[in-house]
Amino acid sequence: MSNTVIFTALASGVIVWFLIASRLTAKSWESQDEKGDVGAIHTAPERIGLWIFMAVVTSLFSLFISAYAMRMHVGAWCHITIPNILWVNSLVLVAASIAMQRARWAADHGSRSGARAALVMGGMLSVAFLAGQLVAWQQVGPSVYFISGSPAIAFFYVLSAAHGLHLIGGLWVLGRTVSRFAAGAELVDLRLSLQLCSVYWHFLLLVWLVVFGVLLYL
Amino acid sequence: MAYVAIADRDAPIHDPHTFFLKYIWSQDHKVIAIQYAIVAISVGLVALVLSGLMRLQLGFPGTFHFIEPQDYYQFITMHGMIMVIYLLTALFLGGFGNYLIPLMCGARDMVFPYMNMLSFWVYLLAVLVLMASFFVPGGPTGAGWTLYPPQAITQGTPGAGLGIILMLISLGIFIVAFTMGGLNYVTTVLQARCRGMTLMRMPLSVWGIFMATILGLLAFPALLVSAVMMTLDSTLGTSFFMPAVMSLGEKLGHNGGSPLLFQHLFWFFGHPEVYIVALPAFGIVSDLLSTHARKNIFGYRMMVWAIIAIGGLSFVVWAHHMYVSGMNPYFGFFFATTTLIIAIPTAIKVYNWVLTLWKGDIHLTVPMMFAIGFIFTFIHGGLTGLFLGNVTVDLPLSDTYFVVAHFHMVMGVSPILVVFGAIYHWFPKITGRMWNQKLGMVHFWMTFLGTYAIYLPMHYLGILGVPRRYYALGNTDFIPDSVHSINAAITISALIVAAAQLVFLFNMIMSLRKGEKAPPNPWRATTLEWQTPDTPPKHGNWGPKLPVVHRWAYDYSVPGAKEDFIPQNEPVDPKLGAGRDHGTHR
Numbered sequence A: 001m002s003n004t005v006i007f008t009a010l011a012s013g014v015i016v017w018f019l020i021a022s023r024l025t026a027k028s029w030e031s032q033d034e035k036g037d038v039g040a041i042h043t044a045p046e047r048i049g050l051w052i053f054m055a056v057v058t059s060l061f062s063l064f065i066s067a068y069a070m071r072m073h074v075g076a077w078c079h080i081t082i083p084n085i086l087w088v089n090s091l092v093l094v095a096a097s098i099a100m101q102r103a104r105w106a107a108d109h110g111s112r113s114g115a116r117a118a119l120v121m122g123g124m125l126s127v128a129f130l131a132g133q134l135v136a137w138q139q140v141g142p143s144v145y146f147i148s149g150s151p152a153i154a155f156f157y158v159l160s161a162a163h164g165l166h167l168i169g170g171l172w173v174l175g176r177t178v179s180r181f182a183a184g185a186e187l188v189d190l191r192l193s194l195q196l197c198s199v200y201w202h203f204l205l206l207v208w209l210v211v212f213g214v215l216l217y218l
Numbered sequence B: 001m002a003y004v005a006i007a008d009r010d011a012p013i014h015d016p017h018t019f020f021l022k023y024i025w026s027q028d029h030k031v032i033a034i035q036y037a038i039v040a041i042s043v044g045l046v047a048l049v050l051s052g053l054m055r056l057q058l059g060f061p062g063t064f065h066f067i068e069p070q071d072y073y074q075f076i077t078m079h080g081m082i083m084v085i086y087l088l089t090a091l092f093l094g095g096f097g098n099y100l101i102p103l104m105c106g107a108r109d110m111v112f113p114y115m116n117m118l119s120f121w122v123y124l125l126a127v128l129v130l131m132a133s134f135f136v137p138g139g140p141t142g143a144g145w146t147l148y149p150p151q152a153i154t155q156g157t158p159g160a161g162l163g164i165i166l167m168l169i170s171l172g173i174f175i176v177a178f179t180m181g182g183l184n185y186v187t188t189v190l191q192a193r194c195r196g197m198t199l200m201r202m203p204l205s206v207w208g209i210f211m212a213t214i215l216g217l218l219a220f221p222a223l224l225v226s227a228v229m230m231t232l233d234s235t236l237g238t239s240f241f242m243p244a245v246m247s248l249g250e251k252l253g254h255n256g257g258s259p260l261l262f263q264h265l266f267w268f269f270g271h272p273e274v275y276i277v278a279l280p281a282f283g284i285v286s287d288l289l290s291t292h293a294r295k296n297i298f299g300y301r302m303m304v305w306a307i308i309a310i311g312g313l314s315f316v317v318w319a320h321h322m323y324v325s326g327m328n329p330y331f332g333f334f335f336a337t338t339t340l341i342i343a344i345p346t347a348i349k350v351y352n353w354v355l356t357l358w359k360g361d362i363h364l365t366v367p368m369m370f371a372i373g374f375i376f377t378f379i380h381g382g383l384t385g386l387f388l389g390n391v392t393v394d395l396p397l398s399d400t401y402f403v404v405a406h407f408h409m410v411m412g413v414s415p416i417l418v419v420f421g422a423i424y425h426w427f428p429k430i431t432g433r434m435w436n437q438k439l440g441m442v443h444f445w446m447t448f449l450g451t452y453a454i455y456l457p458m459h460y461l462g463i464l465g466v467p468r469r470y471y472a473l474g475n476t477d478f479i480p481d482s483v484h485s486i487n488a489a490i491t492i493s494a495l496i497v498a499a500a501q502l503v504f505l506f507n508m509i510m511s512l513r514k515g516e517k518a519p520p521n522p523w524r525a526t527t528l529e530w531q532t533p534d535t536p537p538k539h540g541n542w543g544p545k546l547p548v549v550h551r552w553a554y555d556y557s558v559p560g561a562k563e564d565f566i567p568q569n570e571p572v573d574p575k576l577g578a579g580r581d582h583g584t585h586r
Ligand code: HEM
Pocket: B146, B274, B275, B277, B278, B320, B321, B339, B340, B342, B343, B346, B381, B382, B383, B384, B385, B386, B387, B388, B389, B390, B394, B397, B398, B399, B403, B406, B407, B410, B411, B412
């Protein structure tokens, strides 16, 4: 649980910082008149929404990992032997993240075809990653019934499945962006989507690396 | 899309025309709010009926043969879970949050209306899955609302097969729905406030709902994690929570899992959950008291800070639910300390409510009666919380009716009183009709006195040692005969309170159909939702121009002003001058 408590402490820290930055000490009963600046952050609501969503997902994975750490010390625990393909998968996901970043840069430089190519590339690499994860699943245990044998393996399935589902959610948004490309949307209108996709991909990469590290070293 | 919510309306946006788009598949926050409220109140009625059945069994054991022990456990579980999650959480956030946030912040809608709509439909799916568990073989789960393993998924507990699985799936779906809604509420508060509406000018209702949503977003994942892992333990035979168990003479396949781990996860969600319900109630009641006492809320800034402090602290007290679970005793010391610390901001809020009433021009309207009733029940439940927060006091009281009394006072009766107060308060805006005041008063007194008659004696039962979650007490030495008479009396009170809710429903339906037409601002309130051009507000809320806010939400009885309230969107009158201190001028 301590991981989670640290995470929530951090999250609360961010919230408190934000609130203080937005003049929570204002004596609102004394000053009246209209103020144009209401302390909203000058950015698209979608971006705020994404950051909040990432906080929620962080909470989810911190809790899974806390559960892992607590369960380890209880009993009938044997470590999992990591299938080598996970190293390859991790590299593929890193490449996907780079591709998403390049899509974003291309859009910033006004290169429509470059952005689209990089975006599709990122999508394909992500699908490859998911396929690789399925192979890893197969290698870890010959059948689902195997997962009852070892809690570490069960955790591996649960964590990678949770991560994979979040990636699939990202792919759905990515697919919509690609189809907006196909429908001929202006690049300026797509920039926000590309930025948010790249942020989300980096985030999921980070989550995966942490999960992988936990499986390896904890 | 999102900018529609913020911008002035230059070009007409496409208002939906068909009935289906307007009232069913609607993206209008007000319609979604009503949909949420109707579903939540409907399942709430199911939970109310279940509690009535439980009370019949407890008050008159052996009389109602159709209630078997396993039914009783199923009733408790479904009652608790429905009330906490599917009624209160959904109603406060999905219902009031949806209705009030955009209107009180001066926005046209939520920032992500489509996702907001999906949130409702996914919530409805969660409710349907939950209700389906009544009809599967074995019936719904009877594990208690805390769903502790190993018993929740071992044979012998009612609903240990399909019932519990449906419960867990339904919770998972609910969490998805909540997350979609929650992202909306938080982002709307952060990004879509109208000109002049700084954070510190927001009404406390919005503050409470905002903070509760943040708590929910961070805490519900803990429930999701436990639900996922318990589902796997039950279906695939993993051992996350399940230790090696002998069940009905056979050794089950599990090995080495930790039931204590489940309890940690559950309460890491569970304690913030009580504040997810409490904070919106705190916020709303502050606004009701201030409006109907014609007085600014006492200590607005402190109220905001207290909401934030409670929100933060509520994540570090969870193990006070686990004093008797066999965890390390040093933990108990730590969690007792944090638990008592959280009582400080809570107490500050209570003082400020009372001081708001002090020398106010109190109008005893129906919403005000409920708000004042809340102060009583909340102080009451809060004080028993202080008892239970101390490890040594809790040990003998844990798992007795004392705990039942505590949490019903504090998170059952109190928030429900606020819900009623809020419904009576905002109904004229939502529907354009006034209530029948007399029936409202009847409803209030029956509910308020009735719930006291139910829960006050339960403290005494708990001190005697009467255990909670027992189908029947039988003949035990330490349980005197008086307990049985008390139980019968409690049951009768419970039936009366249940009947009182029929008065409420009847009044609501009659007011909807025949109620007097409501003026736009019947309570003469300052906040923005009362200043809309139409009542009920139309799609887009504000007509062509968004409101502009010039002042905080509590300018009541300002000396020299021509009325005893100044709406937030009223420009500054230079004659009145600024820089008054509302705290001291009365
Ligand atoms: C002064 C503040 C409070 C303190 C010190 C406090 C303390 C406690 C403690 C120590 C318990 C565990 C009792 C046991 O199981 O033996 C408990 C149970 C509970 N409290 Fe509170 N509480 C406070 C306020 C609240 C509030 C505001 C709510 C809800 C709005 C709430 C809801 C509950 C619930 C639902 C339970 C029972 C859970 C269960 O076992 O099913 N409490 N409280």
